[in-house]
Amino acid sequence: MILVFCELKDGQLRKPSAEALSEGRRLADAAGKPLGALFAGASCAGSAEAAKYGADVILTAEAPTLASYSSDAYATVLADAVKAKGATVLLAAATAVGKDVIPRAAARLGAGYASDVTALSMVDGKLQAVRPVYAGKAFATTSFASAVQVATTRPNVFPAAEKAGAGATEALAAPAGDFKSVVKEILAKASGKVDLSEANVIVSGGRGMKDGANFKILEDLADAIGGVVGASRAAVDAGWGLPHSMQVGQTGKVVSPTLYIACGISGAIQHIAGMSGSKYIVAINKDSEAPIFKLADYGIVGDLFEVVPELTKAAKALGIGSN
Template identity: 50%
Template sequence: MTGILAFVEQRDGALKRVSLETLTAARAIADLMQGSVTALVIGPPGVDTSSLGTYGADRVVVVADERLRLYQPGAYTAATAARVREEGPAAAVLSATALGKDLGPRLAARLGCALASDVTALAFEQGQITVTRPVYAGKALLRLRVTGRPSVITIRPNSVTPVERPRAAAVEQGSAMPAEGSVRTVAVKEPPGAKLDVAEASIIVSGGRGLKEPANFALIEELAAAIGGAAVGASRAVVDAGWRPHADQVGQTGKTVSPNLYIAVGISGAIQHVAGMRNAKVIVAINKDKDAPIFKIADYGIVGDLFEIVPRLTQEIKKLRAG
């Protein structure tokens, strides 16, 4: 096969939205190399794969087994590596999710091939794939040429906009691998009212030390809820102080994010924080200090007391949603 193998991620039997981003990136590169796209789905029986053709898969290979409902590192690696060996794609692409960040390196090591992790752009130049990836948590961009074949490429969520590119997408069943026994995912614990993760959200409302105390994060949560589908993030200062879980931290020792909209509330804009969110498409800052560094990178700012501004913003957005 000349083309791309797109690993398509499911969670509890439903395709993840990022999978359509992966597929869109795979389609774009495959078109440039005049190749085809095979989507590989590993999971429980009954995953609805009908959207995969819509977003550009020429073929869909489904490896279905109830024991593969949860991410089983050994079995997922074996099944994906087997498919790469069989089809000989130029590259295998995955989303750089929690799963992809684990599976991608395993796959590259098993295949003995190069890995480009967490890329934000792909291109095809002079017969080879080139990628751009943020390094130093976004303080610099590294452009790499992938010379080996195959290669493994993981794509940062939110860096590709899904585009419909309908294809016939014949579906085939792949053979399931026996679960490899030395490491086994036994459960997924989801907190009630499972939160949207900052790494995947298209809108993030983040709070910092300007909120003064942990209980005041309610203001941030209310704003995020009013917007709808927004995740709540936090600066390192408030995570280190124990106000928020580290899973919410945005920055160089937290998550590097690329949402459509990032609203920074009471965050001064330390270099390690900015590194993690400067790739947001639109940045809004609300801070009482007009000289705060966050205003240097914000598209829109409001100077003033967040305790007055944020409730007003929440109220206006609610009105807008109701209207």
């Protein structure tokens, strides 16, 4: 069996999980194996949606002890499910929870782990992964030495393709409690917008923004085209009051949106490393020699303080909505 650990949010399958399931389905077909979707929580209502993305069987570990996320409790659920089902491949999306629990489960299973992969294939019955290293400056083809093979899929890379599966359900035992660590509280950020790592459209500002307050024009553009705002390391480190969670680059977030608009960003190698996986790149910079233009599908040499508001206006005039 190929097993995919899935996450629910407000009773709905998270998009990165749907992507991982779709990729799992493709691999299961290639390997001639069934696809299992695994859920854990106090309630797994909504898990039936996994059948839409090809799950032959939906496994649920449902218990009050799993109401709050716990690394070791969830690792137990995952590792026990892999053993019980004799699964040879364990996948999950490379989300905050996925990146936390999957390596722990892999270690318990004595399994090799490839994180944040951008391509997967079955070669002679074994999983092979391609993953960005050096924040995307290179790609490593990774194979596994272990019987069980574990990987997390980078959000926004694999298409979420609907393909009906049988979706038979099966309940799993949940660990009783007394966990080593547990999440006590979730502090939501004010905006409520999606994270940069999952965003479809990103509008980013660099040193050319001159001040944190000027990011307002990027917010306006992002709102008009359904995007979120990021920043370069130069901008985050400039003392403009921008949180480091906004930082895109090798020492910040590595992103892969459909559209990345770089405003006043020259294109330092460590920034490019974090965003070169974007499908379309737009650069707006007054310096026509800025390295970012080498990467850009569309370049605008000009004053971003004039161009960005014009873009917002043009987008609004065309009625371009959210993604």
